[in-house]
Amino acid sequence: MYLENLVQDEIYVPSEMKSLKELTDIDSRRGLENVIISNGKIVNVVSNSYGHIPNEIFFKKAEQMLIDSELHYHKQTINRSDRSFITDFIIDDENQFSVKNDNDLILPMLRFKNSYDGSEKTSGHFGFYRKVCSNGLHVSTTEVEFSIKHRKNNSHLIMPGIKNLFKKFLDNEFYTIVHQFEQMKEVKIIDTKEFVKDILEKTKLFRYECSDKNQDPSKKSRDVIQILNSESILLNEPPNLWLGYNAFNAVLHNQIKKSFSQQEKFDKALFDHIYELV
Secondary structure (H helix, E strand, O other): OOOOOOOOOOOOOOOOEEEEHHHOOOOOOOOOOEEEEEEEEEEEEEEEOOOOHHHHHHHHHHHHHHHHOOOOOEEEEEOOOOOEEEEEEEEEEEEOOEEEOOOOOOEEEEEEEEOOOOOOOOOOEEEEEEEOOOOOEOOOOEEEEEOOEEEOOOOEEEEHHHHHHHHHHHHHHHHHHHHHHHHHHEEEEOOOOOHHHHHHHOOOOOOOOOOOOOOEEHHHHHHHHHHHHHHHHOOOOOOOHHHHHHHHHHHHHHHOOOOHHHHHHHHHHHHHHOOOOO
């Protein structure tokens, strides 16, 4: 299966940790002895105990886990201003579902995050990839556990075997959450504007109205409604909660400037509030 529209940013940018004293010839206070330099820019000030983990070590070890487990995958990489980075591994095997529509394909996904500015915890978790909108869905709670041993000017990363973790995710969450997706698809949305307004009041993701003086839908609200209606036509089915969740998700991940972790938090909140309507 070929997946289109996967982002392929360069994530292996030059990075290093350097002493502030060495750079400035000025003493720094305790706890702020070093800087992290990413692609020629200072992006963080850290202590002597900080262990810098270059993307080359973290993401390549993560990918080696999948290679060793003989899992077939497609890869997406995102670089935000040489500060925070993700790699999504979209697993292409027999564990794929269509949500009551052969054109609406869901695949298991592994997301790994790293940052040089401290905005993201070095982490990994399972999720889902939806082919129609080229979006990751982050409603899963299964984390990938690994250990990082910090040594001065060095960090040693110990990754687990992924095969058993992947099987555990499939057994415990994948089929359960896909079933919830299917339940959401069964509930039709009668008034898309009222649906969008209701979910925004609950999640506070952004404002529904343009302003206090203009009660018309804001641009982002109109975008959610437009995506919902467009997917309804594309998949030849009436608007429903599943399409509503994905319309919000598309705007969240493509238009709203939040950290990866904040986006994932809102993703789960959107899912929970919309699933309550089932």
